[in-house]
Amino acid sequence: MGNIFSISLDPIITRCWDCATGQASYICNLEDNLHDLQAEVAGLEELRSDLMSRVRIAEDEQQLQRLNQVEGWLSRAETLINDADQLIVQSPPHVENLCMGGCCSTHPRSSIKFGKQIAKKLKQVKDQKENGDFSDVASKPPLPSATERPSEPTVGLESNFDKVWSCLQKEQVGIIGIYGLGGVGKTTLLNQINNKFHDTTHDYRVIWAVASQDRPIEKVQDQIAKRIGLSNEGWESKSLDEKAEDIFQVLCKKKFALLLDDIWERFDLTRAGVPLPPKENGSKVIFTTRRFDVCCQMQPNMDNNIRVECLPPGEAFRLFEEKVGSETLRMHPDICKLAEAVVEECAGLPLALITIGRAMASKKTPREWEYAIEVLRQSAASVLPGVGKEMYPKLKFSYDCLAEKPKSCFLYCSLYPEDYPIGKDELVDCWIGEGLLDEHTNLSNVRNQGHFVIGSLIDACLLEEGKNKVRVKMHDVIRDMALWIAGESDKEKFCVKSGVQLKELPEAKKWEEVTRMSLMWNQIENLTEVLECPNLQTLFLGRNRLRVIINDFFNFMPMLRVLDLSYNMLEELPVGIAKLVSLEHLNLSWTGIKKLPVELKALAKLKYLNLEWTEHLEMIPQQLISSFSELQVQKMEGCRYGCLLVLEEMEHLKYLNVLTLTFRSASELEKASRFNKFFSCAIESVQLIGFRDSRSLNIMALAKLQHLYSLSLLFCLELEEVKIERNIIEGAGYFHSLRHVYLFGSRYLRDVSWVTFAPHLEVLWIFECIGLEEIISEGKLGEVAELKGNSNLFSKLEILMLENLPKLKTIYHHALSFPQLKEITIVKCGMLKKLPLNSNSAKGQRLVIEGDKGWWKDVEWEDESTQIAFLPSFKPVL
Structure with a gap:
């Protein structure tokens, strides 16, 4: 009985004890707290939603950043809401356990524990609501040190x-x-x-x-x-x-x-x-x-x-492949090889590689690729999508920033073939003939303006400077853009078919509209058609295989100002050339012309006549040269016709400013020096060829030339020395204008010390002088006191090229500063072991030293610091 009684009384006693200890309130208030918690959570959710709306407006519309305290409150509110929701979901079993009007529970321990959780969560939710009143929810964000910018993967940078x-x-x-x-x-x-x-x-x-x-x-x-x-x-x-x-x-x-x-x-x-x-x-x-x-x-x-240079071939192809897709390149065995030709036409320019790569991505047959290559060699703007609408306009901004005259000069460069090295002087002379430069009081000023324009175009990266600074080149894509601009122009109508292997004249729809035509570097042999080109101003026919031009060919070109027939096999000019009454510039260099027709006298406006390297020219009619009353430039270097025969006529040409000549003997040079006008003003370039009548050259006569820019000694096989005389210094004997000196094939010449009299010398090229032992002889300089210790020796020299000089031992006995030197090339000069350099030579210059690898290993340096300074400069000759 006792056991039964004790068992039945235990729950009651336990419940009474719990109530007595104050825990009963958690059971008694459970239902009310649950109800209150649901209401408070709903209120917290509403408050959180309103606050989030304010935050989103501040962030999205005002570009502000939410406050840390707001972020913390929202995070805590979300956690509380989730926790409360879980408790509410768990509440039904605990409510069912309540008895005696909700004051007791059939499972009191569980109910008390749950009631505590509900009460605690209710207080937390109320507190959270009270803390949710924010006047400001966001503020200006702190500025990041750097903002990332979108960028595609790159190649070659x-x-x-x-x-x-x-x-x-x-x-x-x-x-x-x-x-x-x-x-x-x-x-x-x-x-x-x-x-x-x-x-x-x-x-x-x-x-x-x-x-x-x-x-x-x-x-x-x-x-x-x-x-x-x-x-x-x-x-x-x-x-x-x-x-x-x-x-x-x-x-x-x-x-x-x-x-x-x-x-x-x-x-x-x-x-x-x-x-x-x-x-x-x-x-x-x-x-x-x-x-x-x-x-x-x-x-x-x-x-x-x-x-930033254009990409080399390998990287260019990699970028192109990325844009065209490797799948396209694998569609046919021939496409990959054709793609290389397309990439070559892009000449490493990323914009072209990307634009044309995308345009070719859908081309799956070799024929489509072959056509694209042909189009790229002509003009891609009208055929390939993106070229005329995307690529050229982007490039054209550089052109748009030019003044009007440089714009015309730039477009003129597109007349030359792709990758053609354009001589700066040749280009400027054509611009002058076309009237693209300003009128000046003398030719020197207008030529300076031309070189200034070339510099501006180089600065704008629209032209590229050649290796030796006397030539420029046009990037293939820039040339295509220039032709596109000319094609879109109402004023300029170009017909450019240069370097495309033509064998006869091309067809044109409207010859009468063409203002400039270039057919140079083709395989045209005969011009037997008459072209009616009333507006044509420039005609380039150079570097063809021309043998015959019919007499009537020039009949309908009354506006022609520039005519280039150079590098052709022509043996005679058509007498119909007399029809070119507006002609100012005539280039007959490197042709087989044997005589000039007397009909040329009709060219009353002629200002430029180039007869250089006309090695078969035997006859120029008397009074022909003097009839060119406007002539400013006469070029006769390498011309077979003796210069003495025309110098007398030239004395009557009051506008002649530039003259280039060849002398084949010392006696010819001496006789020519009597024509004082030219020896004081006009002669710009002189070649001394052969000179078989003398072993010694007195350079005194040439020292008188005020504007001598270039001097060449070619195949002077018997020449042993060029004398340095004191009276050169005592008179006005310095070569102040001389910039370029070329020596070739003088086998007995031992030194060229006389170049010390050219203080502004920029280029010195010496080839095949097998007896040459030193460039500057210290002994000879010692004979002239004024040159001893000359600190300005080679102070303007930029390029020094020495090739096949087997006995050359010394350039100069002491180190020189070479403040302007950019390039030294030394090939097949096995005995030259030491260069006139020390650690201070060419300081600040990016000097390149080209030579044979074996020779470079044996160079003897003045000291270790000199060797360290110049080791990175070496570039092996290919």
Whole structure:
């Protein structure tokens, strides 16, 4: 009985004990607390939803960043709501356990524990609601040090990136210029620099800005202001100077890196409010431009101006394959080989490779690719999608920035074939003949203007300078763009079929509209058709196989001003050439012409006549040359017809400014020197060929030439010495204008010490002089006191080329400074062991030394520092 009684009383006693200890309230209030919790949670959800709406408006519309306390409150509220929902879901069994009107439970321990959880969660929810009153939910975000920019994977920019990044690490470097052809990848490179800042730890504030051609300073100011937190409602109303002051006040206290993309002229950093780097804290400005002259204006240090070159063949093909798709290239065995030809036409320009690669992505047959190659060699704009609408307009911005005359001069360059090295002087003379340059009081000034225009086109990356600086070249894609521009023009109508293997005249729909025609570098042998070209001004027929031109060929070209027949097999000119009454420029060089027709007297406006290397020219009618009363340029180097026979006539030509001549003997040179007019003013270039009548040359006569620019000694087989005489120095004997000297085939000549009298010499080429032992003889200089210790020796020399000089031991006995030297080429000069260099020679110049690998290994250096300085300069001759 006792046991039964004790068992039945235990639950009651336990419940009573719990109630007595104050835990019963959790059971008694469970239902009410559950109800209250559901209501409070609903209220919290409403409050959270309203707050989230305010946050989204602030973030999305006002570009603000939510406050940390708001973010924390929202996070805690979400957790509370989820926890409360779980408790509410778990509540039905606990409510069912309640008994005695809700004051007791059949499972009191479980009910008390659950009741505690409900009560605690209810208090937390109420507290959370009370803390959810925020006057502000967001504020301006802190500015990141760099903002990542979208950028596609790149090909071939790695070395350029390394150069720029290496420059950035140098404390003394504040401004870095990146320049190159349009579409070559300058902006892509700047993107990479920006994203490198984004991905690495640093203390720069990186600012990206694009310079507009319209109001560039104001546009850049606005981009800087936005990046450094100055852009607000009052910003737009401020003047340029006020904005500059605000920007300066912020940036002068920061370490910044300004990445300035696509500037077209010198950008005035100070006027924009940008403190000039380098500051003490190491701020930087990196900019891109298509113009080299802009780089120099922004900062003159050449090492900090980095040119982005076109891609080499391998990398060019890799980029093209990426855009065209490897699947397309595998569609047929021939397509890959044809693709190489397409890539070659793009000449390494990334913009062209990308644009044409995308255009060819759908072309799956060899015939389509063969047609595309043909189109690219002519004009791709009308056939390949994206070329005329996307690629050329992007490139054309460089052209649009030119003045009117340079624009015409630029388009003129497209008359030459692809990859053709265009002589600068030849080009300028054609521009003069066409009337593309300004009228000047003398020919020298107008030629200087022509070279200035060439420099401007090189600076704009629209022309590329040749290796020895006397020639320029047009990038294939830039040439195509020029032809596209000319084709779109109402004024310029070009017919350009140069270098396309024509064997006869091309067909044209409207010959009467053509203003310039180039058929050079073809295989045309005969011109037997009459062309009616009333507006034609330039006709290039050079480098064909011309033998015959019918008399009537020139009958209907009354406006023709420039005619080039050079490098042809012509033996005679048609008498019909007399019809060219407007002709100013006639080039007959390197032809087989045997005589000039007397009918040429009709060319009353002729200003330029080139007879160079007409080795069969035996007859020029008397009084023909003197009849060209307007003649300014007469070129006769290498002409068989003796110059003495025409010098007398030339004395009556009052406008003649430029004369080039060949002398074949010392006696001929002596007689010619009596024509004082030409020996004092007009002679620009002289060749001495043969000179078999003398072993010694007195250079005194040539020293009188005021404008002698180029001097060549060719095959003077018996010549042993060129005398240096004291009276050269005592008189006005220095070769002040001489820039280029060429020596070839003088087998007994032992030195060329006389070149020390050419203080402005830029190019010295010596070939096949097998007896030459030294360039400058110290003994001979010692004989002339004024030259002893000459510190300016070769101070202007840029190019030195020495080839096949087996006895050459010395260039000069002491090290020289060579402040302008850019290139030395030494081939087959086995006895030359030492160069006149020390560690200070060519300082600051990017000197290239080309030669045989074996010779380079045996070079003896003045000291270790000299060797270290010049080892990176070597380039083996292929």
